[in-house]
Amino acid sequence: MTRRTGRRPGNPDTREAILDAARAAFAERGFDAASIRGIAATAGVDPALVHHYFGSKDQLFLAAMQFPVDPGEVLPTVLAGDRNAIGERLVRAFLGIWDSPAGSAGVALMRSAVSNEWTARLLREFITTQVLRRVLDQLDVDPAELPLRGSLVATQLIGLAMMRHVVRLEPVTSADRETLVAMIGPTIQRYLTGQLPT
Amino acid sequence: MTRRTGRRPGNPDTREAILDAARAAFAERGFDAASIRGIAATAGVDPALVHHYFGSKDQLFLAAMQFPVDPGEVLPTVLAGDRNAIGERLVRAFLGIWDSPAGSAGVALMRSAVSNEWTARLLREFITTQVLRRVLDQLDVDPAELPLRGSLVATQLIGLAMMRHVVRLEPVTSADRETLVAMIGPTIQRYLTGQLPT
Numbered sequence: 001m002t003r004r005t006g007r008r009p010g011n012p013d014t015r016e017a018i019l020d021a022a023r024a025a026f027a028e029r030g031f032d033a034a035s036i037r038g039i040a041a042t043a044g045v046d047p048a049l050v051h052h053y054f055g056s057k058d059q060l061f062l063a064a065m066q067f068p069v070d071p072g073e074v075l076p077t078v079l080a081g082d083r084n085a086i087g088e089r090l091v092r093a094f095l096g097i098w099d100s101p102a103g104s105a106g107v108a109l110m111r112s113a114v115s116n117e118w119t120a121r122l123l124r125e126f127i128t129t130q131v132l133r134r135v136l137d138q139l140d141v142d143p144a145e146l147p148l149r150g151s152l153v154a155t156q157l158i159g160l161a162m163m164r165h166v167v168r169l170e171p172v173t174s175a176d177r178e179t180l181v182a183m184i185g186p187t188i189q190r191y192l193t194g195q196l197p198t
Numbered sequence: 199m200t201r202r203t204g205r206r207p208g209n210p211d212t213r214e215a216i217l218d219a220a221r222a223a224f225a226e227r228g229f230d231a232a233s234i235r236g237i238a239a240t241a242g243v244d245p246a247l248v249h250h251y252f253g254s255k256d257q258l259f260l261a262a263m264q265f266p267v268d269p270g271e272v273l274p275t276v277l278a279g280d281r282n283a284i285g286e287r288l289v290r291a292f293l294g295i296w297d298s299p300a301g302s303a304g305v306a307l308m309r310s311a312v313s314n315e316w317t318a319r320l321l322r323e324f325i326t327t328q329v330l331r332r333v334l335d336q337l338d339v340d341p342a343e344l345p346l347r348g349s350l351v352a353t354q355l356i357g358l359a360m361m362r363h364v365v366r367l368e369p370v371t372s373a374d375r376e377t378l379v380a381m382i383g384p385t386i387q388r389y390l391t392g393q394l395p396t
Contacts, residue, residue: 120365151370159357167318172349182395187385197380
């Protein structure tokens with residue numbers, strides 16, 4: 001039995017074989033070192049078919065993680081405008097995604113990431129390559145500082161999602177979005193552009 | 199078969215029955231509403247025996263969560279001294295516990311809390327009653343603001359533990375403690391004593 005939709009071309013078995021190979025490659029080798037060519041070889045298909053089904057390597061990664069939002073579409077809004085308010089805009093966009101139907105995929109991803117080393121690696125790669133690298137590329141900071149700045153941002157944002165949506169600690173779970181933006185935005189801003197210890 | 203140690207008095211079956219009853223009571227009713235009397239009744243023992251085995255309700259809670267550190271012993275050091283550096287001292291003490299052998303119990307607790315609603319409730323109660331309430335009692339802030347301040351602190355500290363010890367995102371995982379204290383201390387300080395949005 002085969003199934004086709006406008007959005008998901010191709011034989012479902014072949015699609016799944018490609019996604020399995022992609023998850024393995026991204027988790028084992030990391031996003032940068034994984035290649036469409038290698039993933040195609042593992043799945044036993046032509047690389048052109050992987051591009052045809054999934055598009056770019058970024059898009060294949062999102063599909064492999066079943067991630068319902070493309071940071072490549074969200075982040076331009078965050079990065080446009082006053083550079084001193086990027087922290088607030090990033091928190092606002094982040095909360096918007098978690099408060100949307102996509103949030104339940106996020107909860108599932110967090111649950112899996114803490115119990116499964118493989119998913120933890122995928123989450124690390126996702127945070128680093130799909131979100132932080134794109135944000136930090138836009139900021140005028142020393143490239144050597146980017147990894148520390150990025151991972152500090154991750155501690156605060158993942159902790160926020162964890163308390164608001166997984167552990168459900170009050171009053172952060174029912175706090176209105178702008179209260180959290182006002183309190184946590186400056187934290188993110190400082191991690192992105194503030195002075196680091198020498 | 200029975201087993202006795204100097205540190206753990208009593209019949210192990212009775213001890214376990216009390217701990218099971220305590221976990222159920224703390225998760226279902228919360229720390230404040232749970233009573234030694236009720237826990238003893240569920241376990242079919244005299245309340246005096248619960249006190250004899252475990253001491254105070256705080257101590258029973260720590261034993262029920264298998265939590266290896268008593269915040270009541272750590273927090274006085276954090277709270278003593280310059281009020282404007284409580285944030286830094288709290289981060290330093292927190293990282294010290296996670297970097298110690300007790301950290302592995304913390305990782306297990308986090309893993310359990312994200313997959314199990316019951317443990318999530320216990321973690322919430324633990325954060326609120328054993329840590330945040332004690333810290334915030336020492337600060338001269340509006341009591342109405344304590345829950346929001348406390349839960350903001352929890353978002354940052356739990357996110358830090360999650361990234362450093364569970365997901366293991368670099369460079370935060372191998373960063374030296376004082377770098378993290380310098381960067382995250384001011385965040386905690388602002389959540390504890392800074393201006394909240396009106």
